[in-house]
Amino acid sequence: MSINCKINEYMNAYTQLWPFSGAVVVVDKSKVIFNKSYGMASIEHSAPNTIKTKYKIASLTKQITCMGIMILKERGLLSTQDSIRRFFPDYPEFDERITIHHLMTHTSGLYNDFSVIDPYLIMGKCLLTQREIFNLFKDMPLEFQPGEGWSYCFFGYYLLGVVIERVSGKSYIEFIKENIFEPLGMNSSGLDDYREILPDKASGYYVSGDRLICSEIDTMSAFSAGALYSTVTDMLLWDEALYNEKLVSKETMNEIFTPYKEGYGYGWFIDSNLNRKRVRHSGGGNGFNHQLHRYIDDKVTILVLSNYGFSNSISINENIAKIVFGNTYCMPSNPKAYNLDLNVYDSSYAGIYEEEYSKYEFKRNEDNLYFIQEGKWVMLIYPISENTFHHTWVDQEYIFEKDGKGEIYFDGIKKNVK
Known part of the structure; x- marks a missing residue:
């Protein structure tokens, strides 16, 4: 049985047992060997997910934000060792020891939780301005000394987007489009703005009790930390660009994929799976759940996008990796109940x-x-x-x-x- 057939068999069994909506894509040495969409982009409007569906990619945004920073670095416009005070002289509250490198690797010590805005919505449809975001976080005490700890930090990545704006003289999305999306032909990617009409946009869903519910979360105010949208087709173009030097040099790509604290590089976790080097990242909120895993020495990429915020995308991704690499895997099953008192x-x-x-x-x-x-x-x-x-x-x-x-x-x- 071919790899394609095995993946299809696995996903058919999976979707018979568990709810799943989204897309699964597998690339082997630049060849797409599996690409299939499941479920509905909009249940309300009976619109199915297709290769044209635009998903909010949430924290997959971070790797694209880091690429923007590294493009500026290659042009000599900034250094990863620059203090953030260079870019924010109007915010003397920021610790001058914090560098661009610290922001990209989540080692800045900055307060890390956007839920300070709303503990339940977590950046809901707030439409907060940059000044409002800064005022929420600028006086927060450091969680640790810069470079001495690790904590996944949304605000740090928000600052990176503002750095891009202040250095380039363009808006974040203008710079990203001109320097990443357009050169790669990623014509169906952009910055999510829920006020705009966006054709083929997926809605996000969550679960409560025994029913699906609409997600009221919107990522717009997450900005460069998590507000981009994209499609399966565009994400494949992005993946291919990471193997060549169309955007930055090979030396810069090696820097991006260098693990620092907690195995985190510049917008990527770097680890191993199935005894193979892997660079990966998740993206999610209460309506989406994604996993992009790249086995860069093997040139194998597995992408799972889902507009069900409860999807077990990492399990799907890692089981498909076992199929691709010929490892033993188990077909989906429903765990048996344990007789607990x-x-x-x-x-x-x-x-x-x-x-x-x-x-x-x-x-x-x-x-x-x-x-x-x-x-x-x-x-x-x-x-x-x-x-x-x-x-x-x-x-x-x-x-x-x-x-x-x-x-x-x-x-x-x-x-x-x-």
Whole structure:
């Protein structure tokens, strides 16, 4: 059976078990060996996903923002070691030790959470100006000294977009279009603005209880940290450009793919999978969930785009990698229920897990187990082991952990004990 047929068999089995909407693309040495779209771009308007569908690519934006910075670097207009104070003399609050390199590698120590704006919407349709964004973050204390720690930082990437604007004299999207999108022929990519009519634009969906719901999140104010949109076709053009020197030199590409703290380069995680070097990134919000994985020594790329914010895109991506590289893989299956004593659930797991901007409440109604995320999304679950639960109809596991003191954690958040 060909690789194409095996992937198709896997995805057919997957979509029979779990809801999935989006696209799966596999490229092997510049040849597309699998490209198929699934589900609806707009359920409300019965519009299917196709190769023309425009997806909000969320944090996949970061790699394109870094490319913009590196183009400016090659032109001698900035250095990755420049202090950000060079570009923001009007903001003396910024620590002069923070460099462009720190912003691109998430090692700046800047406060990292856009949910300071709204803990539930997380950059909803706020239409915040740059000044408003800056005023929210400029006085926040550093989480660690620049270069000494690592924390995924949206604001750092927002600043990179403003650096592009201040150095180039153009708007962020004008620069990106003129220097990346247009040279590559990425004519269906741009900066999302929900006020504009955009043909073939996918809507994002999430899950609550036993139904799909529309996502009210919009990425516009995330700017250079996560507001671009693109299509399958354009992302293939982007992938191919990363192998040649059409945008920047090979030396610059090597710099982009150099791992720093936590294996993060310039807009990419660099790691290994299946004993092969991989550069990858996710992109997601409460309506989209993407995974772009590139095995650069093998010239294999696997792209999973989804307009279901709950999609297990990383599992799909990594299982398809096993198929492509001839490793053993398992066909999709529905985990069997574990006979957990519900008294254990009540005494150990049920309750509230809350920190500054995250909240989960695990509850039970007779034999029905569920949790409520952020006070609004209901997740129906069932046990598959003593401490692991699975969504009843979404391909997602939820794991509880216990520390040495016997305290229970979910998603890194400790259970409240009253």
